[in-house]
Amino acid sequence: MFKKLLTGTLLLLLFLAGCSTPSSTKQGHIKMADAGWDSIRLHNAIVGFIGETAYDLTWEEVPGSTPITYEALKMRDIDVYTEVWTDNIPDYQSDVEAGLLLELSINFDDNAQGLYVPTYVIKGDAERGIQASAPDLKTVQDLKGYADVFADDDHPEQGRLYGAIPGWEIDEIMRNKWEYHGLDDSYIYFSPGSDAALAAAFTSAYDKGQPIVGYYWEPTWLMGKYDFTLLEDNPYIDQESYEQGKTTAPALPVTVGARLEFDQDFPEFTEFLRNYSTSSGFTSDGLAYMLETGANYKETAQWLIKENEAMFSAMMPQDKWDLVVSAIE
Incomplete structure (x- = not known):
């Protein structure tokens, strides 16, 4: 009888786990896509640092190729995608229009x-x-x-x-x-x-x-x-x-995406992400700083925030910005 009860309990737990909120977001933890290149990891570090210090969140990166991480975002196994190269994903626009994910902002479009x-x-x-x-x-x-x-x-x-x-x-x-x-x-x-x-x-x-x-x-x-x-x-x-090689290359919108219902789970942090807008030059400067100084992603994120205080302070309320400033080493 005990074995039967134990088996039934385990099956119930597995069922409930399968029905739980994606990415354990109710506990204040978010998963961000790491599609394999340095700039997305840098933006993850910036967003993650601000999430930790101003919004009391923990975070991790989920590695994988662009197709795999993008599909995980739609399946709600990933919460945030800080660099969606929209032109490289044929179904992106139709997916947004179909309500399969949230487009929160344009990170940069001057690439x-x-x-x-x-x-x-x-x-x-x-x-x-x-x-x-x-x-x-x-x-x-x-x-x-x-x-x-x-x-x-x-x-x-x-x-x-x-x-x-x-x-x-x-x-x-x-x-x-x-x-x-x-x-x-x-x-x-x-x-x-x-x-x-x-x-x-x-x-x-x-x-x-x-x-x-x-x-x-x-x-x-x-x-x-x-x-x-x-x-x-x-x-x-x-x-x-x-x-055909006849014209210049078009600038591609690189967006910040999120899974469905992320805005309901984290309304304040979502508002910050809706305001998250940088530039290609900003990103290049950060990558160059890493190369020249040997700084890691977190150190570079803090350096960029300090170097661009006016830009970042405008992305969030004053009380949140004060928390970010006090946390910078």
Whole structure:
């Protein structure tokens, strides 16, 4: 009889556990998506620190790929997604409209990608004794006249244009751009092999004060640490023209998402998240700070809050902001 009662009790407990509120949020604990890149972890650290200090919350990150963590958000196994790259999720807009998740705010929508050059290539750098090697370079089309400035090491009669990462969709778009603008006549499209190799090429050239031109994107630590200029391109018209390499890349809205009913469970914290709005430059600065100082995500989060007090104080009531300020080490 005891065994039967025990078995029945265990089954009941398992059933109730399956019916409980997702992510144990009733206890003041939230789960945030960690989709695998540094900037989302940085925003998680900022949001988490403010949640701990001002809203008496505990938090953790749930790692996984974008498809897995996004599905977990819809299934209410994850509470908050601080960096939803909406263009990378085909069903995002329809999911929001269907009420499968909450879109709380736009974290940033000024991200960019395209062909970059060190700003000293255009303007020079008096402190480093660097003269401008391409003072009239403004657009992708202008590159035709500067192939000698960006000479390829193995084929110096041609320029070297660093392409995007093999396997990324943007790589095909950049190849199309290289051909559409007629750069294939005077430039080699050089495949870097990986994002680490591309970053190393840009870093090495910049530290030596040498010219380089190639694909990059924001926000990244590299754009936060160094002064690069994005070359202008034809204005964005539509997705087809962009994919054919004819126009600039559109800026993509990167949102803050939450599971259904999160706003009911945490109305005050939800109001803070509805006000959470930063920028690509802000994010790049934080990533660069981590690289230069060796600071961890939490330390960098506190540094960013201190450096941007006006922005963060406007996201929450004064009494909450006072708690954040008093907790910063």
